[in-house]
Amino acid sequence: MTNPYAQDLDKNAANFTQLSPLTFLARAANVYPGHASVVHGDRRYTWAETYARCRRLASALAARGIGFGDTVAVMAANTPEIYEASFGVPMLGAVVNTLNVRLDAENIAFCLDHGEAKVLITDTEFAPTVKAALPQVANKDLLVIDIDDPLADLPPGIGERLGAMDYEEFLATGDPEFAWSLPDDEWNAISLNYTSGTTGNPKGVVYHHRGAYLNALGNAVGWNMGHHPVYLWTLPMFHCNGWCFPWTLAAVAGTSVCLRRVTGGNIFDAIADQGVTHFCGAPIVMNFVINATEDERRDFDGTVQMMTAAAPPPAATLERMQRMGFEVTHVYGLTETYGPAVMCAWHDNWNALPIEEQARLKSRQGVPYHVLEGLQIMDPETMQPVPADGQTMGEAMMRGNIVMKGYLKNPQATDEAFRGGWFHSGDLGVMHPDGYIELRDRSKDIIISGGENISSIEVEGVLYRHPAVLAAAVVAKPDDKWGETPCAFIEVKEGETPSEQEIIDFCRANLAHYKCPRNVVFGELPKTSTGKIQKFKLRDQARQG
Numbered sequence: 001m002t003n004p005y006a007q008d009l010d011k012n013a014a015n016f017t018q019l020s021p022l023t024f025l026a027r028a029a030n031v032y033p034g035h036a037s038v039v040h041g042d043r044r045y046t047w048a049e050t051y052a053r054c055r056r057l058a059s060a061l062a063a064r065g066i067g068f069g070d071t072v073a074v075m076a077a078n079t080p081e082i083y084e085a086s087f088g089v090p091m092l093g094a095v096v097n098t099l100n101v102r103l104d105a106e107n108i109a110f111c112l113d114h115g116e117a118k119v120l121i122t123d124t125e126f127a128p129t130v131k132a133a134l135p136q137v138a139n140k141d142l143l144v145i146d147i148d149d150p151l152a153d154l155p156p157g158i159g160e161r162l163g164a165m166d167y168e169e170f171l172a173t174g175d176p177e178f179a180w181s182l183p184d185d186e187w188n189a190i191s192l193n194y195t196s197g198t199t200g201n202p203k204g205v206v207y208h209h210r211g212a213y214l215n216a217l218g219n220a221v222g223w224n225m226g227h228h229p230v231y232l233w234t235l236p237m238f239h240c241n242g243w244c245f246p247w248t249l250a251a252v253a254g255t256s257v258c259l260r261r262v263t264g265g266n267i268f269d270a271i272a273d274q275g276v277t278h279f280c281g282a283p284i285v286m287n288f289v290i291n292a293t294e295d296e297r298r299d300f301d302g303t304v305q306m307m308t309a310a311a312p313p314p315a316a317t318l319e320r321m322q323r324m325g326f327e328v329t330h331v332y333g334l335t336e337t338y339g340p341a342v343m344c345a346w347h348d349n350w351n352a353l354p355i356e357e358q359a360r361l362k363s364r365q366g367v368p369y370h371v372l373e374g375l376q377i378m379d380p381e382t383m384q385p386v387p388a389d390g391q392t393m394g395e396a397m398m399r400g401n402i403v404m405k406g407y408l409k410n411p412q413a414t415d416e417a418f419r420g421g422w423f424h425s426g427d428l429g430v431m432h433p434d435g436y437i438e439l440r441d442r443s444k445d446i447i448i449s450g451g452e453n454i455s456s457i458e459v460e461g462v463l464y465r466h467p468a469v470l471a472a473a474v475v476a477k478p479d480d481k482w483g484e485t486p487c488a489f490i491e492v493k494e495g496e497t498p499s500e501q502e503i504i505d506f507c508r509a510n511l512a513h514y515k516c517p518r519n520v521v522f523g524e525l526p527k528t529s530t531g532k533i534q535k536f537k538l539r540d541q542a543r544q545g
Contacts, residue, residue, distance in 0.1 A: 018186040020209040021216050021247035025051055025087050032253040035228065038080045039274060040258040041151045045080065047253060053080075056174030057088030063173065064143060066118060068093035071192060073117040075099045075108070075126050077260045078233040081147045081167050085121060086237070086246040090190045090209070091180035097192040098238035101125075102528065103202075105132035110201055111194050112137045114409065121167060123147040124159035131162055145170050151260060186210035191241050192408060193335050204408030205335045207241070215338040215402045216247035218371040222343045223307060223329060225278065229254040232270045232279035234262045243280060243309075243339030254278075264292030272298035280307040283317060284531030286328070287470060290320045291493065303327050309340055314464030315359035322355060332365035332396075332439065334425055336404045336417065341372045342437065363461070364438040365396075365429070373400030374422070377431040383420040388431040396429050396437060397422035445535060447476040449485050454515050456535075459486055462510045466503065468496035471525050473533045474517060477542040487542045488517035491525045 017023075028037070029051035037050040045053070066072060072089045074096060076082040082098060089096035097115050099108060101123075108129060112120065117139070122130050124146055134142070144163035152159060183190075186209045194202035219225070231254050235242055249256055257274045259266055262281070267289060270276045279285075286308060306321065309331045321328050331340035344366035350358055368375040376385045377394040386394035403423045406414035417424055428446060429439040440446070440455040447454040456474040463472035470493045477487035488507075492498060500520040507516040521541070526534040 018182050018184070018209065019213040020090070020182050020186060020190070021213045021244075021250065022087060022090060022180070022182060022209075023213075024216065024247055024250035025054060028250045028253045032228075035253055036255040037249075037253075038083055038256045038258065040080050040149075043080065047250075050080075050084065052176035053171060054084050054088040054091065055178040055180060056171045056176050057084055058091035058180050059174035059176075059178035060170050061089065061094065061119065061174075062092055062178070064119070066092055066094050069189070070094045070119075071097050071115045071117045072119045072121065073097040073099055073112055073115065074238070075101060075120065075122040075130060076147055076238070077101065077123055077125060077149070077152070078237050078258045079123070079147060079149050079151075079260065080258060081121065081123075081149075082237045083246050083256055083258075086191075086241060087250070090183075091178075093181075093183055093188065095189045095192050095206075096241075097194075098241060100194065100238055101129075101236070103129070105129050106136065107202060108133040109136035111204075112139070112142070114201075114204055115192050115194075117142060119143045119145065120163075121145045121147060122162065123149060123152070124161060125149075125152050125154055127158065127160040127162055131160065134162070149260070183209050186213070187405070189405065193240055195335050203410060203413055206405040206408050207338055208405050211338055211402045211404075212241070212244055212247055214371040215244040215341070215369070216251055218369040218402065219244060219248040219340070220252050221370050222331075222345070223278070223305065225252055225254070227252050227254075229278045230257060230274060230276050231255065232257045232267065232274070232276040233259050234267065234285050235280040240333075240335050240339035243307075243333075245280065262288060263296070264288040265296035268292060268296055268298040268300075271300045271304055276304060277302075278305045278307070280309075282531030283308055283314070284471065284527065286317050286321055286326075289326065290317065290324065291470065300325065305329065307331055307340070309333060314461045315356065315363050316461075316465040318359040318362050319355055322359070328362060330362050330365065332437075336423060336425075337372070337398055338402045338404075341369050341398060341402050342366050342375060343369055344436070364432070364436050366436050368398075368400075369402065371400070371402055372398060374398060375437065376422070377429055377437055378422065380424065383422070386431060388433050388435065390430050390432045390438070393428050393430060393440060396425045396427045396439065398425065399423060445475065447474070447484055447486050449476075449479070449482045449514060454486055456486070459488070459507065459511065459515055459517065462507055463488060463490065463503070465510070466498070466506050468492050468498040469503075471533065473525055473535055473538055475535055475539045475542050477519060479518070485519075486515065486517040487519045487521065487538075489521045489523070489525055489538050489541075492522060 028047040033048035037047045146163040146166045191207045330344040333341040386392040459474045471491040476484040479485045
């Protein structure tokens with residue numbers, strides 16, 4: 001029997017358009033041309049101006065031979081230039097590669113070579129690293145464009161120009177009416193993001209236009225953003241393309257408030273002076289807020305929304321944020337899932353619960369984004385879901401349109417990541433009866449002591465409740481008797497001097513004794529550019545005693 005709906009009902013120009021977040025920018029400029037798009041110090045742009053600047057960038061790149069499939073790398077702080085590159089580069093069918101500004105010269109050179117970058121747009125703040133990287137790059141014709149930001153406030157000798165011209169001069173060569181086009185295929189690459197490379201060379205994660213479009217909308221719908229939010233860039237725009245929020249803000253015609261330096265004082269100033277309503281960041285950003293000095297804190301009206309990811313925020317931190325007027329939404333994702341893909345969706349009846357219980361619920365990772373097809377906690381060997389009992393551990397796995405295309409030039413790693421038709425996150429967790437997942441550890445971070453599994457996250461949650469603790473991380477320390485035992489690394493608040501025994505006794509009062517750290521090390525914790533604690537360094541330190 002023939003299907004009547006399959007006959008003479010084909011896709012055509014009238015009823016089908018490739019999905020791309022570039023359409024959000026064009027719409028914002030057409031519908032809200034005079035509304036503020038980007039604010040950076042005294043620089044203020046409207047959506048009409050941002051659209052014209054992005055078209056100028058695309059035009060200037062096209063004049064230099066940049067086109068479909070070419071890579072344009074960007075080494076930048078949170079400034080208008082990196083925001084504009086999120087649109088201007090893909091307008092040509094080219095791929096934007098935002099580089100982690102914390103990487104050393106060797107890793108930057110690897111990324112530029114591996115991604116075959118033809119253009120590098122770089123902030124003068126990072127000139128020392130870039131200058132050391134350029135001689136290591138195979139492409140000696142790499143076009144370098146400088147971002148010379150007057151708000152950089154750089155020490156003498158740091159802001160060296162390395163390029164043929166600066167960004168504004170380059171933009172002036174472009175046409176604000178440049179006739180850009182949507183991709184022929186929404187599966188085409190829109191961006192390249194490198195993982196941290198903590199074990200070997202970084203892996204190049206490739207996003208496509210369809211996924212970027214969908215996750216941009218997923219951010220807005222899941223977070224209930226509404227139109228015209230004022231968004232503060234505490235999250236680096238180089239990290240997973242700013243969790244797709246550059247494209248989200250175009251979709252909802254919001255205002256981006258750029259921020260080069262993330263401090264408690266800068267956050268409160270932006271909220272009070274710019275009317276910030278939303279911002280994102282790792283738990284360390286919450287620490288900046290809750291530990292801001294009295295001089296840094298400013299009064300503000302209403303509630304400010306914060307989205308946080310990376311390590312699960314301790315319940316004690318969430319509770320303090322809520323009491324200070326910040327509504328925290330917990331999300332979870334990876335570079336490979338366009339940033340956040342899982343959200344702790346809130347239920348109104350939970351508002352009647354004690355604040356401590358609300359904080360416990362918020363510390364769970366949650367349920368799939370609207371645009372993520374599948375989320376499961378699965379046994380990685382059998383590829384079967386674990387019981388939804390809140391106890392049985394498995395690996396968090398995802399599938400759907402907001403999972404990466406794959407790893408650039410690395411088919412083996414791509415095949416391993418997609419084994420069994422699911423993306424394997426490497427994160428261990430449980431599925432609760434209500435369908436919410438809760439992570440317990442990275443697969444390599446679980447501590448097995450005397451045959452018992454110990455969740456480092458559970459121990460860290462207790463440590464964060466100690467009044468002297470600013471940041472904490474727990475890793476396995478080799479032990480002749482038990483195999484391994486928990487070792488706590490702690491960064492204390494200014495003026496606090498807890499002893500090792502005080503910390504251990506606090507844990508013993510709040511945890512089963514076998515879960516408590518046997519050793520406590522005080523000092524500043526190593527962190528990534530996004531505030532994630534680098535446990536691999538702490539594991540090395542623990543192994544070395």
